[in-house]
Amino acid sequence: QTWRYAFEEAIDEVQGVFATQFKEHIEANSDHEVQLFPFGTLGESDDIMEQTQAGILQFVNQSPGFTGALIPAAQVFFVPYLLPQEGEELNEFFRTSVAINEMFPEIYAEHGLELLTMYPEGEVVITTKQPVRSPADLNEQNIRVMTNPLLVESYRAFGAVPTPLPWGEVYGGLQTNMIQGQENPMFYVESTRMYEVTDYLTFTGHNNFTTALMANQDFFDGLSDEDRQLIRDAVDVAFEYILEYQQGLTEASLEAILEAKPEMEIIRLTEEERQPFMDAAERVEEEFLRMTGDTGARILEQMKADLEAVRN
Ligand code: 6CS
16 A cells, blocks of 8 residues: 655655654555655645545644634644753653643544654744744734634733734745745754744744654555554654654754854843743733633643653
């Protein structure tokens, strides 16, 4: 059988490296073939999700940044300052979280999706055309976000004019000044050359970029036990590989950015400067609860318990 697997990044970016590991494990241990579709080959992120729900694709890697529009509870990953930015504690959270490994699979299943895993892609930083040290600095700045209502609320709470756009419009939007900033993990700022079209890079500490691998539910349910186990094993292998792969990636990517553009200004908010953003986060959490009701409340509570369990 040939299985089609689409993701939102290039083959040499984090989601592509994960997908390659998955493919290699499947092909080395079975007669199946995995055909990979990187960003752009089948459209935008929303398109590959639709194609997976329709059964045209068997696998899709999409971040909750987009899935949140379809599955409101998945927006929990956009409550600012909830997750640690990076590190072993965060990794252990993804490995052991009851919310991620037990609760979310049931919620995704309601949308015809078998949630196979979630994994981190690195600390989120904001790149802008003007320096950002406070919410006031974001006033009247159009900051591009993924098309996720809670992420929109976050940036509104941060003082910006949130501008939800699919990824394909971001570079051009910055070039033409339709938008004046965006957020993403460092490796992506480097690989997609966001530094060419923005001049300031700010560490706000407000999030890690989470992503998820899913399968079409009917496809997955129709497989033999053996094939389902094969897929789970491939996911486990790719998961541990991608955590290891990302060790030091943020720092290396920042170095590469500064080499390409020495005048890029790096801003690390002090604890004091972070405070107004953290205060704004409380309003975003309330908004999350308003949007998602009981399901959201249970997920948020479990996430907090899961995070507490890995805190050392
Ligand atoms: O910002 C985005 O839209 C994209 N960011 C990452 C890190 N991966 C794919 C996603 O489309």
